[in-house]
Amino acid sequence: MREFEAANVELRERLPPVVAMLIAPKAEQCYRWRVQLDCGCVNEVMTRGKECLPGERQWRGPEHEWLQKGQMLCIHDDAPPALHQKIVEWGERRECTFPADPVEPRHGVDRQTWALIRHDEPHASAFWKVTLTCGHVTDVIAPDLEWKPDDGARRCSAKRVAEMTKEFEEFWASNSTGQDDRERDHMRRMLSQGWPSPEPECLCYTCPYVRWIVAYQRVGWLTPRAAEPEQQQTLKPPTLASLKRRLRQAEAEAERLRRQLTQSQRVDGL
Ligand SMILES: [Zn+2]
Ligand SMILES: [Zn+2]
Structure with a gap:
């Protein structure tokens, strides 16, 4: 319940009040799942209602962008390093103002370099949301406040x-x-x-943490409720897309098990 309430507070802070009111889930709509990812981690998540399967809906990345169906984020300290990806789309612009930088050097920069790069007065910068070739979203700083994507890079x-x-x-x-x-x-x-400025590519910090869902298990409703009558399930044939996704998930799980097997064989062999 605490996590559910914290997520709703975050939603209300991030979105206009009317939108947040319309889309914020109610506790009695939330259904709990345990989800296993191809990194081996098992996390608990919630969906809106018990019919919404965790592997059949889209989850969001760190910039609240949609990940591909069947993907979720899982943060690991030993994740591979972020790689550069090309920018394919320029989105929203926002402006931020910053106070003047202190005279004393920051961020481990030496005194001479700091004197050259520091802002001695308050200043504003424009940030643009960009979509990368991998589909993830990040922020890019514009060369100046007037710059627009149509201007191209300088x-x-x-x-x-x-x-x-x-x-x-x-x-x-x-x-x-x-x-x-x-x-x-x-x-x-x-x-x-x-x-070029801005640069046509930037590091994607989402890619290293994206994982495939390989299995999920029902936990139950977030709020207790009276026992439901057993319903006769009408089985729908799965769509081609969902079959393909399930195959990909099964392959990812097989690959994870194969890696585990190789590792344990190596340990046994010692
Ligand atoms: Zn993990
Ligand atoms: Zn990415």
């Missing part, structure tokens, strides 16, 4: 790009641990495209 002169390329290559040659391969490849791509 680019540096060929001369400046050549200078920057030389500086970066020298830095990487002299500092092998300065940036990892992922960051270097990204920088090289940006340099080869004339150092």
Whole structure:
């Protein structure tokens, strides 16, 4: 109940009051499930009503975007690193104002660099919601308040790009641990495209945490209710899409079990 109430508070804070009132679920509509993901985790979730199966509805990602049917997020400390994905769609714009930066350096930046980059007065920035090739959503900062997606990216002169390329290559040659391969490849791509601003790609922090649902089990209604009369279930034939999804889920589960088996065989072999 506490989790249900906290989720409704979050919904009311995020949405206009009228919309929140219309879509916020009522406790008596909520049905509890245990869901197993292809990472092996078992999480409890709720759907609206007992007919809404967890693997047949869409769940949301960290930016409240819809994930694919059958996917859910599961946060693991050892998840693979985020990768760059191309931006395919520019969505909503919002403006944020920030106070002046302190004189003392922050975020581990050295004094000289901080003096160059710090804002000595309050300032505003524009953020755009973007959809990436993987379908996930994130925020991108615009080069300035006036910039619109139709303007396209701004680019540096060929001369400046050549200078920057030389500086970066020298830095990487002299500092092998300065940036990892992922960051270097990204920088090289940006340099080869004339150092565009905003960049046409960004890291997706959702991809590493997206998992497939492989099984689910009923727990029951959130609020206790009188016993329901046994209903004669009328079975509908499954749709092609749901069969395909179930096959994908079964394959993911088989793959997880195969990995587990290999691991335990390795342990046994020691
Ligand atoms: Zn997990
Ligand atoms: Zn993604």
